[in-house]
Amino acid sequence: MADSRFFAVSGPFTLAQLAEISGAEIGGDGDPDMKFSDVSALETAAKTDVSFLDNKRYVDAFAQSGAGVCLVHPSLAEKAPKGMALLLSKDPYRAYAKVAQAFYPNAENLGDVSSHAVVDPTAQLGDGCVIEPGAVVGAGVSIGARCRIGANAVIGTGVEIGDDCVIGPCASLTHSVVGKRVIIHAGVRAGQDGFGFALGPQGHEKVPQLGRVIIGDDVEIGANTTIDRGAGPDTVIGAGTKIDNLVQIAHNVELGRGCIVVSQVGISGSTKVGDFAMMGGQAGLTGHLKIGTGAKIAAQSGVMRDVEPGATVAGSPALPAREHWRQIATLAGLSKKKGRGTE
Numbered sequence: 001m002a003d004s005r006f007f008a009v010s011g012p013f014t015l016a017q018l019a020e021i022s023g024a025e026i027g028g029d030g031d032p033d034m035k036f037s038d039v040s041a042l043e044t045a046a047k048t049d050v051s052f053l054d055n056k057r058y059v060d061a062f063a064q065s066g067a068g069v070c071l072v073h074p075s076l077a078e079k080a081p082k083g084m085a086l087l088l089s090k091d092p093y094r095a096y097a098k099v100a101q102a103f104y105p106n107a108e109n110l111g112d113v114s115s116h117a118v119v120d121p122t123a124q125l126g127d128g129c130v131i132e133p134g135a136v137v138g139a140g141v142s143i144g145a146r147c148r149i150g151a152n153a154v155i156g157t158g159v160e161i162g163d164d165c166v167i168g169p170c171a172s173l174t175h176s177v178v179g180k181r182v183i184i185h186a187g188v189r190a191g192q193d194g195f196g197f198a199l200g201p202q203g204h205e206k207v208p209q210l211g212r213v214i215i216g217d218d219v220e221i222g223a224n225t226t227i228d229r230g231a232g233p234d235t236v237i238g239a240g241t242k243i244d245n246l247v248q249i250a251h252n253v254e255l256g257r258g259c260i261v262v263s264q265v266g267i268s269g270s271t272k273v274g275d276f277a278m279m280g281g282q283a284g285l286t287g288h289l290k291i292g293t294g295a296k297i298a299a300q301s302g303v304m305r306d307v308e309p310g311a312t313v314a315g316s317p318a319l320p321a322r323e324h325w326r327q328i329a330t331l332a333g334l335s336k337k338k339g340r341g342t343e
Contacts (some may be wrong), residue, residue: 001038001040001049002038002104007104008104008107009037009038009103009104010102010103010104010105011035011036011037011038011102011103012035012036012037012048013035013036013102013103014032014033014034014035014036015030015031015032015033015034015035015036015069015085015087016032016033018036018050018069018087018099018102019032019087021098021099021102022071022087022089022095022096022098022099023089023095023098024071024087024088024089024092024095025087025088025089026085026086026087026088027074027077027085027086027087027088028077028080028084028085028086029085030069030085030086030087031085034068034069034085035048036048036049036050036068036069037049038050038103039051039096039099039100039103039104040067042058042061042062042065042067042070043061043065045065045066045067045068046066046067046068047066047067047068048068049067049068049069050067050068050069050070050071050096050099050103051065051067051069051070051071052070052071052072052092052093052095052096053070053071053072053073053076053092054073054092054093054096056076059076059079062076062079062080062081063079063080063081064081065081065084067084068084068085069084069085069086069087070084070085070086070087071087071089071092071095071096071099072086072087072088072089072092073088073089073090073092074088074090109128109129109130109146109147109148110128110130111127111128111129111130112130112131113125113129113130113131114131114132114133114134114135116133116134117131117132117133117134117135117136117137117149118135118136118137119131119135119136119137120137120138120139120140120141122139122140122141123137123138123139123140123141123142123143123155124141124142124143125137125143125147126143126144126145126146126147126163127145127146128145128146129143129145129146129147129148129149130147130148130149131149132148132149132150132151132153132169133151133152134151134152135149135150135151135152135153135154135155136153136154136155137149137155138154138155138156138157138158138159139157139158140157140158141155141156141157141158141159141160141161142159142160142161143155143161143165144161144162144163144164144165144180145163145164146163146164147161147163147164147165147166147167148165148166148167149167150166150167150168150169150170150171150186151169151170152169152170153167153168153169153170153171153172153173154171154172154173154174155167155172155173156172156173156174156175156176156191157174158175159173159174159175159176159177159178159191160176160177160178161173161178161182162178162179162180162181162182162217163180163181164180164181165178165180165181165182165183165184166182166183166184167184168183168184168185168186168187168188168223169186169187170186170187171184171185171186171187171188171189171190172188172189172190172191172192173188173190173191173213174190174191174192174229175191175211175212175213175229176190176191176212176213176214176215176229177212177213177214177215178215179215179216179217179218179219179239180217180218181217181218182215182217182218182219182220182221183219183220183221184220184221185220185221185222185223185225185245186223186224187223187224188221188222188223188224188225188226188227189224189225189226189227190213190215190221190226190227190229191212191213191227191228191229192226192228192229193209193228193229194209194211194228194229194230194231194235194250194251194252194269195228195250195251195269196208196209196231196251196269207231208231209228209229209230209231209251210230210231210232211229211230211231211232211233211234211235211251211252212229212230212234212235213227213228213229213230213234213235213236213237214234214235214236214237215237216236216237216238216239216240216241216257217239217240218239218240219237219238219239219240219241219242219243220241220242220243221237221243222243222244222245222246222247222263223245223246224245224246225243225244225245225246225247225248225249226247226248226249227249228249228250228251229251230251230252231251231252231269232252233252234252235249235250235251235252235253235254236253236254236255237249237255238254238255238256238257238258238259238275239257239258240257240258241255241256241257241258241259241260241261242259242260242261243261244261244262244263244264244265244281245263246263246264247261247262247263247264247265247266247267248265248266248267249261249267250266250267250268250269250270250271250287251269251270252269252270253267253268253269253270253271253272253273254271254272254273255267255273255277256273256274256275256276256277256293257275257276258275258276259273259275259276259277259278259279260277260278260279261279262278262279262280262281262283262299263281263282264281264282265279265280265281265282265283265284265285266283266284266285267279267285268284268285268286268287268288268289269287269288270287270288271285271286271287271288271289271290271291272289272290272291273291273295274290274291274292274293274294274295274309275293275294276293276294277291277292277293277294277295277296277297278295278296278297279297280296280297280298280299280300280301281299281300282299282300283297283298283299283300283301283302283303284301284302284303284316285297285303286303286304289303289304289305289306289307290306290307291303291306291307292306292307292308292309292310292311293309293310294309294310295307295308295309295310295311295312295313296311296312296313296321297312297313297314297318298312298313298314298315298318298321298324300316301313301314301315301316301318302315302316302317302318303317303318304317304318305317305318315327315328
């Protein structure tokens with residue numbers, strides 16, 4: 001059970017309601033009218049809890065779980081302990097996400113603007129917005145309905161934010177246009193200068209950064225990530241893209257729709273990334289590259305060349321994944337042979 005100091009639980013829900021919410025089918029002898037009051041892990045779940053199985057590594061925990069109902073793939077239903085109700089789904093993790101959202105919906109905004117916030121009189125706030133203490137909302141800002149601006153966040157002059165967005169504590173947005181249902185976590189910096197200089201022995205001349213940051217609908221940006229505004233063209237984050245903590249996105253970068261960018265990735269200026277590309281933690285991309293739709297970049301890869309659509313690359317410098325791992329295996333074999341030769 002989640003800590004009630006931080007999370008308010010809804011429900012209870014009947015098995016039939018949970019099936020409708022998750023899009024799953026009731027399996028076994030489950031009673032559609034049976035009620036459940038919370039979600040929990042397989043190991044800690046009780047008879048009134050909902051759990052899920054998405055990874056075969058946890059089949060033993062599933063077989064011993066005390067959960068009253070479990071979301072599970074039909075192929076693993078036979079492993080369920082006696083008396084457990086089942087919700088059968090081909091994608092149990094996604095189904096669980098929907099159930100967990102039902103038990104723990106986002107807190108409703110109460111439309112309160114703190115007396116300790118600073119809101120410019122020319123700023124426009126939609127209905128139901130919450131502006132927390134210490135937040136600063138600049139001149140000409142437009143914020144949509146039901147948004148929450150966290151404590152000590154700064155929304156710079158002219159920024160536009162769509163409906164149902166959350167801007168976390170101490171985040172700052174400047175030179176940005178933000179879509180709907182965007183979540184920006186604590187400490188994010190979006191819209192600051194890109195790293196642009198005309199280099200020379202007489203000194204490095206700053207190049208004005210005259211673009212914006214455009215963030216599409218349903219984007220989520222993790223804590224302390226930085227997104228520089230464009231130098232002339234905009235920096236663009238496509239709709240539905242999910243960015244982890246501590247990511248650096250440089251000026252003029254374009255991320256397509258539905259991309260996944262994991263913690264500590266760095267993307268250099270003017271690189272263009274296609275829809276639904278994925279980047280593992282600590283990957284680094286040089287500038288002016290084209291990363292194709294659906295490409296996958298393994299963790300800690302150093303990408304210095306374009307990546308074809310659908311390709312998977314690994315290593316530094318990044319190579320097609322099979323080639324990289326074949327080289328690693330070859331080097332390991334050579335190392336073993338050399339070791340035997342010196343015995």
